[in-house]
Amino acid sequence: MTGADRATVASVAARLAAAGVPSPDVDARRLVEHVTELTGSCDGCGGALLDGLVARRSAREPLQLVIGRTWFRELELRCAPGVFIPRPETEIVAGIAIDEARQHPSPIVAEPCTGTGAIALSVAVEVPGARIVATDLDPAAVDLARDNLARVLAGEAGPPLVADQVEILHGDLLTPFRSPGAHQAWAAHLEGEVDVLVSNPPYLPAADRGSWQPEVADHDPDGALVGGADGHEVVDRLLSAATTWLRPGGLVVIEIDERRGADARLAATAAGLVDVRIVADLTGADRAVTARRSRAAHR
Numbered sequence: 001m002t003g004a005d006r007a008t009v010a011s012v013a014a015r016l017a018a019a020g021v022p023s024p025d026v027d028a029r030r031l032v033e034h035v036t037e038l039t040g041s042c043d044g045c046g047g048a049l050l051d052g053l054v055a056r057r058s059a060r061e062p063l064q065l066v067i068g069r070t071w072f073r074e075l076e077l078r079c080a081p082g083v084f085i086p087r088p089e090t091e092i093v094a095g096i097a098i099d100e101a102r103q104h105p106s107p108i109v110a111e112p113c114t115g116t117g118a119i120a121l122s123v124a125v126e127v128p129g130a131r132i133v134a135t136d137l138d139p140a141a142v143d144l145a146r147d148n149l150a151r152v153l154a155g156e157a158g159p160p161l162v163a164d165q166v167e168i169l170h171g172d173l174l175t176p177f178r179s180p181g182a183h184q185a186w187a188a189h190l191e192g193e194v195d196v197l198v199s200n201p202p203y204l205p206a207a208d209r210g211s212w213q214p215e216v217a218d219h220d221p222d223g224a225l226v227g228g229a230d231g232h233e234v235v236d237r238l239l240s241a242a243t244t245w246l247r248p249g250g251l252v253v254i255e256i257d258e259r260r261g262a263d264a265r266l267a268a269t270a271a272g273l274v275d276v277r278i279v280a281d282l283t284g285a286d287r288a289v290t291a292r293r294s295r296a297a298h299r
């Protein structure tokens with residue numbers, strides 16, 4: 001970065017800070033890098049472009065929507081209005097699923113609630129031979145996840161991938177994979193065959209709505225955030241689904257509200273799962289519940 005660029009970053013950071021943006025220095029640097037990548041410089045037409053993007057970020061539009069992309073583990077993913085933006089803490093959740101999937105020769109991984117496809121596509125590129133099924137209830141998310149899949153297949157988003165490794169369907173949790181015909185043959189009849197069930201579902205209680213930053217309240221879709229009145233509805237449904245969709249001994253990994261570790265442990269145990277663990281993230285907060293379907297269970 002040149003001295004002129006550094007001066008531009010400093011002046012953008014000052015504008016963002018004045019607008020109350022929580023991370024003005026990091027965001028200013030990203031915006032300047034983005035414009036430099038597109039136009040070669042932040043002068044002239046690059047300067048006009050930068051000015052427009054800074055105005056959008058100052059109005060508290062998330063940085064990822066302003067630049068249209070985000071980075072998740074090894075991938076650069078498209079982001080679009082109306083679809084949940086992947087968060088850094090979810091990289092840990094994906095990592096648990098990836099470590100488990102690597103223990104199997106050709107694992108089947110299911111990811112309901114895929115959003116941009118961040119977790120599913122990370123598993124696909126980081127676990128050779130894995131086959132992944134993913135769903136989302138929101139058609140806009142399904143379109144974006146498929147677009148990101150196409151970019152990965154084209155080598156535009158990260159490491160390469162085999163064409164028929166990933167199946168993304170529209171619908172509720174895993175139910176789309178009960179209706180054969182709409183997808184690839186290997187993805188039909190997966191009940192009792194899944195090695196890893198991983199998800200970052202909506203898990204916040206409805207009462208939290210008033211406390212969100214503008215970036216979340218005005219841009220993340222409500223259906224991606226709120227998991228029913230008490231927040232735990234979708235987590236509970238996923239834990240219950242794990243008892244039939246996992247093969248005996250298979251692992252479920254679900255991102256949770258950091259305030260709900262004890263609830264998640266109780267719910268997993270009540271669902272009949274074993275080896276229940278609550279995993280902390282790098283800040284020490286409870287971030288995921290993991291559990292296994294009993295090896296003694298019948299398919």
Ligand SMILES: C[S@@+](CC[C@H](N)C(=O)[O-])C[C@H]1O[C@@H](n2cnc3c(N)ncnc32)[C@H](O)[C@@H]1O
Pocket residue numbers: 084085086087090112113114115116117118119135136137138141171172173199200201202223224225234
């Ligand atoms: C918190 S976002 C997570 C997105 C993505 N997995 C990530 O980590 O970035 C939750 C996603 O679940 C989807 N969703 C909510 N309820 C669902 C359901 N019953 N079945 C499938 N998807 C659902 C939402 O549309 C949203 O895309």
